[in-house]
Amino acid sequence: MTRLSVNINKIATLRNARGGNNPDVIKSALDCERFGAQGITVHPRPDERHIRYDDVIELKKVITTEFNIEGYPDDRYMELVKRVKPAQATLVPDGPHVLTSNAGWDTLAHEAFLKEITKELHEAGVRVSIFVDPDSKMVENAAKIGADRVELYTESYATKYVENKENAILPFKKAAEAASKSGLGLNAGHDLDLDNLAYLAKEIPELDEVSIGHALICDALYLGLENTIQMYLKQLKI
Numbered sequence: 001m002t003r004l005s006v007n008i009n010k011i012a013t014l015r016n017a018r019g020g021n022n023p024d025v026i027k028s029a030l031d032c033e034r035f036g037a038q039g040i041t042v043h044p045r046p047d048e049r050h051i052r053y054d055d056v057i058e059l060k061k062v063i064t065t066e067f068n069i070e071g072y073p074d075d076r077y078m079e080l081v082k083r084v085k086p087a088q089a090t091l092v093p094d095g096p097h098v099l100t101s102n103a104g105w106d107t108l109a110h111e112a113f114l115k116e117i118t119k120e121l122h123e124a125g126v127r128v129s130i131f132v133d134p135d136s137k138m139v140e141n142a143a144k145i146g147a148d149r150v151e152l153y154t155e156s157y158a159t160k161y162v163e164n165k166e167n168a169i170l171p172f173k174k175a176a177e178a179a180s181k182s183g184l185g186l187n188a189g190h191d192l193d194l195d196n197l198a199y200l201a202k203e204i205p206e207l208d209e210v211s212i213g214h215a216l217i218c219d220a221l222y223l224g225l226e227n228t229i230q231m232y233l234k235q236l237k238i
């Protein structure tokens with residue numbers, strides 16, 4: 001069954017808005033776990049506009065489910081991940097000033113760089129997932145690089161789902177097949193929500209994990225966090 005990792009970036013966005021500690025990011029992570037989340041995801045960005053590098057260090061001390069740290073593998077990210085040793089590092093090609101993640105890696109063009117980074121993370125005992133668009137060539141080359149998993153960037157699925165879900169899922173099914181043939185584990189994320197999640201999980205049963213933040217935290221404002229996590233988990237039961 002597909003596991004749900006809750007991305008808590010947006011809780012930190014809210015906290016940072018007032019400069020205090022409300023909502024408490026650490027408590028929120030523990031509550032997500034208590035309510036059934038099977039992992040916690042964070043994506044510290046260089047400007048620390050939501051999750052701060054210090055949050056990541058504190059979170060690691062208390063989290064008991066899988067900890068996933070996403071980010072561009074610059075020196076600061078690598079130092080943090082090697083120190084914290086999460087279950088998984090998800091490598092994302094974001095420039096420092098992007099509003100949010102907006103593309104997957106070109107694993108051919110950046111093969112040598114990603115190979116070196118993957119090797120360093122493996123030496124630190126961290127599982128490596130590479131964020132890619134649903135493109136079989138990019139997936140296959142992630143396997144050549146030595147990654148353990150790929151995370152499929154689902155923004156295009158979420159956008160197209162509204163018009164035509166059968167078309168929206170097609171490239172993702174092909175990419176999932178390429179991952180499976182290449183011996184890679186499979187994650188997915190970005191803009192997944194209560195409308196589009198169940199269909200993704202049903203059509204791609206080999207999906208190991210989804211990481212969901214923005215929509216889940218927005219829904220939680222209306223529905224309450226415990227109730228929201230139960231509803232997401234229900235979407236994953238196929």
Ligand SMILES: CC(=O)[C@@H](O)[C@H](O)COP(=O)(O)O
Nearest residue numbers: 009043070092100101189190
């Ligand atoms: C890697 C990815 O898919 C992103 O969704 C990211 O984790 C979210 O980052 P922000 O919370 O900064 O938009």
Ligand SMILES: NCC(=O)COP(=O)(O)O
Nearest residue numbers: 007189190191211213214
């Ligand atoms: N890897 C995707 C993620 O962590 C959350 O993306 P989103 O749900 O905030 O779009």
